Amino acid sequence: MLTSLKPPHQIATAPGPSWHIRPWWARLGQYGWGVRSRDDIRDADINHTGSLVFSPGALVCLLLPGILSYKGRAVVSFVNTYLGCRGCVRPRSQAVSQHQRCAHGPGAAGEDKRRSGARGPGAAGEDKRRSGARGPGAAGEDKRRSGARGPGAAGEDKRRSGARGPGAAGEDKRRSGARGPGAAGEDKRRSGARGPGAAGEDKRRSGARGPGAAGEDKRRSGARGPGAAGEDKRRSGARGPGAAGEDKRRSGARGPGAAGEDKRRSGARGPGAAGEDKRRSGARGPGAAGEDKRRSGARGPGAAGEDKRRSGARGPGAAGEDKRRSGARGPGAAGEDKRRSGARGPGAAG
Numbered sequence: 001m002l003t004s005l006k007p008p009h010q011i012a013t014a015p016g017p018s019w020h021i022r023p024w025w026a027r028l029g030q031y032g033w034g035v036r037s038r039d040d041i042r043d044a045d046i047n048h049t050g051s052l053v054f055s056p057g058a059l060v061c062l063l064l065p066g067i068l069s070y071k072g073r074a075v076v077s078f079v080n081t082y083l084g085c086r087g088c089v090r091p092r093s094q095a096v097s098q099h100q101r102c103a104h105g106p107g108a109a110g111e112d113k114r115r116s117g118a119r120g121p122g123a124a125g126e127d128k129r130r131s132g133a134r135g136p137g138a139a140g141e142d143k144r145r146s147g148a149r150g151p152g153a154a155g156e157d158k159r160r161s162g163a164r165g166p167g168a169a170g171e172d173k174r175r176s177g178a179r180g181p182g183a184a185g186e187d188k189r190r191s192g193a194r195g196p197g198a199a200g201e202d203k204r205r206s207g208a209r210g211p212g213a214a215g216e217d218k219r220r221s222g223a224r225g226p227g228a229a230g231e232d233k234r235r236s237g238a239r240g241p242g243a244a245g246e247d248k249r250r251s252g253a254r255g256p257g258a259a260g261e262d263k264r265r266s267g268a269r270g271p272g273a274a275g276e277d278k279r280r281s282g283a284r285g286p287g288a289a290g291e292d293k294r295r296s297g298a299r300g301p302g303a304a305g306e307d308k309r310r311s312g313a314r315g316p317g318a319a320g321e322d323k324r325r326s327g328a329r330g331p332g333a334a335g336e337d338k339r340r341s342g343a344r345g346p347g348a349a350g
Helices: 024-031 038-047 056-084
Strands: none
Touching: none
């Protein structure tokens, strides 16, 4: 308590009756156990002998709700312990959640009853949707994925299992040879089970309906005329002379030139380097063959194959250097930038 606990003869009192003939609450107040009298309050304030922040009555009033709450919980615990769950060591109120309750009984302690084998046989702690607790099968597997309702690979989805006919167990019926001849486990769209051809190949990609390369798409096969077997007609020399299997846009099949090259990149329409783009070839004038005209000395003196911006072809200076970096317009170190040269005043040259 923060009130004064001095004995009576040490407490300064105001003039008046002696302390032992005061009312009982005043006498209690002198020890700090009740309502202080006005004189004690004044003396305590004068002598700094006590504080009135928390009197015992106020403390009791503050603690009373907590005490009642604790007692109430104790009652609930007693009811839970002795009237609720039989054989419970701890009260149900200490369980983590209402789903877990007291966890006493069959099943995995501390597991949610929705995920626990506490209501029947099965894998403890597994969801009933994923447990073999309601019939034969792989324990802990989803019934949709378990062989618990017929023959087949246990734990496999019935859509992917050979449990309803011959075929590769565990394979989807759409991908299995369980309804006719063919490669087991392959999709009928990709299997040669309905005619001659490469087994397991899509009919769109198989030579099962005519001559040609087996297993190739008819769009890519020479099955309808001469040419390279298995190549797309757009890329095959099957309709004229040229490099077999090349696209007509890239083949020399319509004139002289490098076979198999695009006409845009071939010297088939004039002199020049065969197979080079006309923009990069010296086929229209003197210069370095195969170089872009922008980078060639084909229109004046200078370093062949160099960009005119980097060539000394328009004045004295270091050939092949940019004019901004050349000493071609004044004294200084040749080939140096004027910003880095002593060409505009005395100093160390270069």
